[in-house]
Amino acid sequence: MKIYLIKRKKTNVRWFDNDEDLTNFLLNAPERLDGYQITIVDCEIESEWTGDTLLKSIKEQAKLDVKLSVALGDEYSVKVQKLIEMYERFCNKAAWDKTKMTPTAQKVYEKMITTSATEKDFKKIGGANILYLIYNVSSEVEWFKTLREVFPKIDKLEETCHREYVDPVTYGTQWIGCRVPKDIVKNFEKSKKLK
Secondary structure, eight states, X not given: XXXXXXXXXXXXXXXXXXXXXXHHHHHTOSSOGGXXXXXXXXXXXXXXXXXXXXXHHHHHHHHHHHHHHHHXXXXXXXXXXHHHHHHHHHSOXXXXXXXXXXXXXXXXXXXXXXXXXXXXXXXTOOHHHHHHHHHSSOOOHHHHHHHXXXXXXXXXXXXXXXXXXXXXXXXXXXXXXXXXXXXXXXXXXXXXHHO
């Protein structure tokens, strides 16, 4: 089976699995054709999975990898495992079922458990996920201390933040911009002194 991978300026644009679709794309391409790089891959299908089954398998493998690293004494993996366990305990719960996480909390959790627990890889979580971990999980000193052990570059808070609000009536979630709550600021500063 041939697969055609189309790149433009070192970024993936499209892929095709037949000549006809590739030809149509190239005929209607918005840029000059010499700007596209086409890689032809001849491959065999190894296996087929549904998305949920594959993701479940990846999560299970990632959990086993963390447990193995912890058993082998990897210090950073121990910190990551502690952070994930605390996250499970403190994260926002759905208003309709307190045993489940809110959709955003679930996405951040899945990002954490599917990322390799090495210092190099786990620090790539970044961006919106880090902001969620700082401002939306907990205001406990213990949480901030554990968070800063895994992400030591977190050394100050912004003046304002976005907090996730779960409506207990409609069960919807929305983001509310506000000043960083005083308890978060106070406990974050306490966690810095504990290190």
